Amino acid sequence: MKTVPSNVQIVAQDQAVGVGGLPEEVSLALADIAGVVGEGLLAMSVAAGMAVMQAMFEAEVTAVTGPKGRHNPERVAVRHGTGKGSVTLGGRRVEVSRPRARTVDGHEVPLDRYAQFAADDLLGQVVLERMLAGVATRRHARIAEPLGTDVLEGARSTGRSAVSRRFVKETETALAELLSRDLSEQDIKVLMLDGEHMAGRCVIVALAITADGRKLPVGLWDGATENKTVVRSMLADLVSRGLSAENGLLVVIDGAKALRAAVNEVFAGLAVVQRCTLHKRRNVGDHLPDKEKAWVDAKLVKAFNHPDPEQGLRHAKHLAGLLDQPHPGAANSLREGLEEMFTVARMGIDGRLAKTLVTSNPVESMISIARTTNRNVTRWRDGHMVLRWTAAGMLNAERSFRRIKGHKQMPQLVSALHRHAHPETAAATDTVGAAA
Structure with a gap:
């Protein structure tokens, strides 16, 4: 003691x-x-x-x-x-x-x-x-x-x-940081785009995924609607900051025609597009009465998850044919951009990485966190205020980011994108393999 x-x-x-x-x-x-x-x-x-x-x-x-109290004739202060x-x-x-x-x-x-x-x-x-x-x-x-x-x-x-x-x-600092990020040193292989409607405006948000599976908020653009001009401006800004599709780029979008048109215009044939299968299922369901939704959605899930993308595409087209007479709106919605529902599968990507890349869930999750941060805002003064709050929320979400599910398969995606961007190299490799 x-x-x-x-x-x-x-x-x-x-x-x-x-x-x-x-x-x-x-x-x-x-x-x-x-x-x-x-x-x-x-x-x-x-x-x-x-x-x-x-x-x-x-x-x-x-x-x-x-x-203190000691005199020093040589002191300087x-x-x-x-x-x-x-x-x-x-x-x-x-x-x-x-x-x-x-x-x-x-x-x-x-x-x-x-x-x-x-x-x-x-x-x-x-x-x-x-x-x-x-x-x-x-x-x-x-x-x-x-x-x-x-x-x-x-x-x-x-x-x-x-x-x-x-x-x-x-x-203001958060917004400036987000809009000035140097992307030239980032090996970006996937770009996910989505639009968020807030205070009567449409904010286009971009999330990048690097070759090692890291997620990065990279872009934010304000517009009255989700139109091609707005999306093209944001993509051009990303390119000016170092985003490159030279060795291929996978762009995941929610299905909006404006997003697709802008991707074509900015990246030409170097980028491949994957439409969000979850958005497609929702859009088709919105054209159906409640009693029809369950069986149609089950067939869509089966088609989108088919191990053979060509067979899955045939199943989806057959379903559209079944819907033509009773629900033509649902059939037309299903056919729109249907080929691009199977982009990831056609590149030979499966498993956990495929589940990550066939939907825009990662970018939607980030937007959800950003939306939570501004829940107390009762009056939006202008578009700049919307951008400030959204940027702060995106950077706040980034702090909790982890690598994507299936990140160990990313080298497989990188190789597939390179073959798409450089088909002559892939052809030469096939020739050498055949000769051997």
Whole structure:
């Protein structure tokens, strides 16, 4: 059993000077810490941290000016009292007293330690995290950490306007980061495109998948509708930032004709298109009465999952023929882009990777996370606000990304895309194999 030393004393703040033979500054700091014990462990920790921070400020000034009270004719700077300052702490700006120093010819000496503690970056990140988690601007002050009464008396930057300004700044940064990503160093093999309707606008979103199966948000474009001009502009922007289809590219789309036309125009014959089978099933089902949906969908699933893509295509065409008379709308919807439902299968991709690539689920999942982040928005001011929020949500989703299911099969896809983009190479390889 440990014995408490007999010389340990607990004192009130007004008795702190000279306790136990400690220097006055240390005694006062200890008294400040002891004074907030009743407010909880976090408040006590904050008080200790603030005391250490002030000691760091003092140490830096001493390093520049020399010890207080000792005259040095060769010194290059002198103490210049203290000034009001503020540091970032617990999602707030907290007032502090900062020592100052000036050169002998009267110029202010910048203090690195204070600059580090006073930086706004961390506060902006805290605001962004809370807003994306659904915390309303008016509630930031209520959910902030309890730092102690003395610290909170001068705290600021938790009002609605201050929080809103910081969030706008952080989302501007997120949007700029997303729209300026250098893609030239990324070996992108799959591009998934989807449109998200928000606040009366259509935002086109792009998600890339690299040769090793990593997912990357790469594009975001605003338009009134999901038309070819808007999609073409976004694709051209991706190309200008380094996206290349030189060795083949698989583009997965939800079936919108505007997306397909833009892909043809920008990538010519280098890109192959896979239509989302899930969207096709939904679209066909929307043209059917409820009692017919189940059996039609079951036949579609069987056709799309057939191990032989040509046989699966024949089954799907046969189903369209069955629907011609009773439900012509469903038949026409099924036939539209039907060949491109089997692109991945025709390249010889199966298993888990095929299940990943025949739908636009990865990009829709990212959009879903982005949509969750803006659930508290009650008024969209303009298109730029829509882009800011969506970009922040996409980058927030990226933090939880893992490699796609079936990523170990990606070399198989890379080879198939290369053969598509360079058919002469594939033909030469076949000739050599036949000769051998």
